[in-house]
Amino acid sequence: MDTNTVRIMDVPIYKMGFDEAFKKFIQFSKGNRFRMIFTPNTEMVMMAEKDIEFKDILNESDMNIPDGFGLVLASRIRNLGAIEKIAGIDFMTRILEYCDRTGSSIFILGGGKGIAEEAAKRIKATFHNIDIRGTYHGYFNEQEEFKIIDMINEKKPDILFVALGAPKQEKWIYKNKSLLNVNVAIGVGGSIDVWAGRSKRAPKVFINSGFEWLYRLLKQPTRFFRMMVIPQFLFKIYYEKIFNR
Numbered sequence: 457m458d459t460n461t462v463r464i465m466d467v468p469i470y471k472m473g474f475d476e477a478f479k480k481f482i483q484f485s486k487g488n489r490f491r492m493i494f495t496p497n498t499e500m501v502m503m504a505e506k507d508i509e510f511k512d513i514l515n516e517s518d519m520n521i522p523d524g525f526g527l528v529l530a531s532r533i534r535n536l537g538a539i540e541k542i543a544g545i546d547f548m549t550r551i552l553e554y555c556d557r558t559g560s561s562i563f564i565l566g567g568g569k570g571i572a573e574e575a576a577k578r579i580k581a582t583f584h585n586i587d588i589r590g591t592y593h594g595y596f597n598e599q600e601e602f603k604i605i606d607m608i609n610e611k612k613p614d615i616l617f618v619a620l621g622a623p624k625q626e627k628w629i630y631k632n633k634s635l636l637n638v639n640v641a642i643g644v645g646g647s648i649d650v651w652a653g654r655s656k657r658a659p660k661v662f663i664n665s666g667f668e669w670l671y672r673l674l675k676q677p678t679r680f681f682r683m684m685v686i687p688q689f690l691f692k693i694y695y696e697k698i699f700n701r
């Protein structure tokens with residue numbers, strides 16, 4: 457992780473905005489070593505407070521893009537500067553566009569049965585030239601893992617999208633970083649459900665006003681319990697500010 461980050465509750469978050477983050481992705485994708493990109497939101501930073509292994513992994517990442525308005529707010533509250541929210545789905549889409557243009561190849565791992573295939577089909581319908589080397593669902597057991605890694609390495613994709621939910625996807629990428637022969641692995645969570653047409657992106661008015669989380673909550677009320685950590689997060693951020701922790 458480079459110096460272009462702010463630290464929010466001990467997690468480094470990339471602060472240079474979408475375009476610079478994307479330039480970094482291009483650099484990574486052309487490099488000759490394995491790179492990890494994660495897309496933390498507020499809930500994930502709170503998870504990392506309780507799960508030290510997860511926090512360490514987020515600290516080992518090559519880039520954590522801020523996929524949550526709470527992180528943008530936290531940076532402001534702590535006077536760490538204005539950071540731009542980068543939605544994971546937008547970053548994924550830009551990567552797909554780039555792969556379409558440059559002939560870079562991808563593999564999609566994760567989601568329920570049929571989701572990765574459906575996402576691949578829709579991606580191909582949008583980006584005709586994209587080279588999708590393969591897909592695999594995200595409900596595999598430990599015995600299947602080596603088979604999956606072999607499959608990915610045989611297909612030699614440049615970019616690996618991993619959608620196993622957090623913190624599973626980050627832990628999986630980290631655990632297998634020395635086995636995976638890809639340039640970039642990126643945790644994309646629910647973005648593949650959006651690509652598969654199973655969940656919808658919020659209307660622009662919600663996105664632009666920072667209320668995408670509210671739309672997602674209204675559409676999927678079960679998220680409520682997950683989101684209970686957000687007020688707790690803001691409390692912690694103010695506490696740290698006031699007591700200079």
Ligand code: UDP
Pocket residue numbers: 566567568571593594595619620621622624644645646647648649
């Ligand atoms: N997922 C998976 N394997 C698992 C757990 C989750 O493939 O063991 C998939 C899930 O089907 C979904 C994606 O991971 O497609 C993202 O899950 P979640 O809703 O937890 O993530 P978020 O919406 O926060 O990105």
